[in-house]
Structure formats: structure tokens, C-alpha cells
Amino acid sequence: EAQVTQNPRYLITVTGKKLTVTCSQNMNHEYMSWYRQDPGLGLRQIYYSMNVEVTDKGDVPEGYKVSRKEKRNFPLILESPSPNQTSLYFCASSLSRGFNSYNEQFFGPGTRLTVL
Amino acid sequence: GQNIDQPTEMTATEGAIVQINCTYQTSGFNGLFWYQQHAGEAPTFLSYNVLDGLEEKGRFSSFLSRSKGYSYLLLKELQMKDSASYLCAVRHRGSNYQLIWGAGTKLIIKP
Numbered sequence: 001e002a003q004v005t006q007n008p009r010y011l012i013t014v015t016g017k018k019l020t021v022t023c024s025q026n027m028n029h030e031y032m033s034w035y036r037q038d039p040g041l042g043l044r045q046i047y048y049s050m051n052v053e054v055t056d057k058g059d060v061p062e063g064y065k066v067s068r069k070e071k072r073n074f075p076l077i078l079e080s081p082s083p084n085q086t087s088l089y090f091c092a093s094s095l096s097r098g099f100n101s102y103n104e105q106f107f108g109p110g111t112r113l114t115v116l
Numbered sequence: 117g118q119n120i121d122q123p124t125e126m127t128a129t130e131g132a133i134v135q136i137n138c139t140y141q142t143s144g145f146n147g148l149f150w151y152q153q154h155a156g157e158a159p160t161f162l163s164y165n166v167l168d169g170l171e172e173k174g175r176f177s178s179f180l181s182r183s184k185g186y187s188y189l190l191l192k193e194l195q196m197k198d199s200a201s202y203l204c205a206v207r208h209r210g211s212n213y214q215l216i217w218g219a220g221t222k223l224i225i226k227p
Contacts, residue, residue: 033214042120042203042217043159058214090158104149105215107158 002027006091006108013081014116021076021111023091031094032074033058033105034066036087043090049074081115088112118142118211120218122204127224132194136202136221138187144209150178150189151203153220159203162189191223199225 004025013019025032033048035058045058049068063085065077074093078085091108120140128134140148147166151159165171165180165187177190189202201220207213 035217040219042219043205043215044217045214048214056212104161104164105159107160109158110156 002106004091004093004106004108006089006111008111009109010112012114012116015082016080019078019081019113021078021089021091021113023074023076023108024072025074025091025093025106026072027093027095027106028071029093029106030071030096032068033092034064034074034076035090035092036060036085037090037110038087046076046089081113083115086113086115118206118208118216120204120206120216122202122218122221124219125222125224127226128191128194130194130196130225130227133190133192134194134223136189136191136223138189138204138218140185140187140204140206140216140218142185142206142208142210142216145182145206146209146213147207148178148180148187149205149207149215150187151205153201153203155200162202194225196225196227199223 007022030051034046035043037043044060046064047066049055089111092105094103094105122138150162152162153159163178170179175192180187201222203220204218205215
């Protein structure tokens, strides 16, 4: 089944304890992206990747790191989480950046993170 | 800057028609997307418009007017399962073709 998977789905942690949220897609997509979603706000992009070893900052990159060593995986790293990073996180992928096509994004199921 | 506006919440009756509006201000417009998001779930793609006019897909249609910076999503023959948030997103050239997302419209369907 074509899908984007994220782990963990739920995580409660404490300030300063490093964590990684994994994201994997099995559709051979070039493009991957991380978003956070907070009540009353739209999806805000954290980082994105056009292809392997190519990553760029989105709108809210502070406090996050990513890597794209393989095409299928795009982990999100919080080196020193803080309470303002409590949010719902989504990973997404699409075939390409697709600026000339509809190129829909496929989203993972989400990771609900609470930082105490 | 880039900005997208949608109503926060709408209510409609099962079997009826509802129109959800989206207005945007952006330079370098390169397409508008609508996604559906059920509570606690991931967004799923509904429609895409890049040229002016109406795109119809079953019970759902999406309209775009680039000169007015305006789009709407039209849902017909509403069903209870259509209760969800509807997200409008604009792709623009200015930010490496990334999407700017509206906050979403929560649609409540009543029997």
C-alpha cells in the first residue's frame, strides 16, 4: 500500500531531551516536507527536501533539524525540545516539487508531541 | 507578504449545498489546492486549480478567479461524513514553490 508513515504517533517528553520523529514513504517521491499544525493556524512548513541530500528551511525552522540521506526517509530532529514545540506534526511527500502540475502531497498520519 | 483567509467555521444541513470561500494575497501565484482534514487525521487532497474557472469532481467543485484572488469549494448533496475541516493552500513562485496554507474552515453538518 502506498503510504507515508510516521513514528511515534504520540509522544510526551520533557524540555531538553533530544528526540527524533521518523518519516518514511514508499512511493519513490522526490519531495518531502515537515509541517506543524496548531489550533487557529494553518499548516506551517518547518523544512522541506527536493531530493536526497537537498534540504531547505521552511517558515518555522528554528529548533528543528532534518536530514535526507535516503530518498524514502526524512526524519525530524528536535535537539532540545521546548514547550512551544508542543504541536501536531505532519510529514508529507509528493512526486516532485511539481510547479507545473497539481502534484498533490500525501500526508502521514501525524505525530502529536507534548513537551513538558 | 502572503496571506490566505477562510471562514473559521460553517454549519450546513445534510443533503444541502455549501460554499466555502478562500481569498488570498500573494505574488507569483502558481496554483491553489483544497484539502479535506477530518478531526485527528491527515489532510487529503481534494482539488487543484491553476486557471480561472470551475473544476468539477463528483459532489465537489472548486472555482478560481486569479484576478480577484478568490476561490471557493462547493460541496453538494452534503453527507454527515463531510463534517471536516477544509484547507485552502496556495503555491507561489516567491518561496521556491512552497505552499502557503489557510487556517482551515471547520464544516459542521447537521441532520
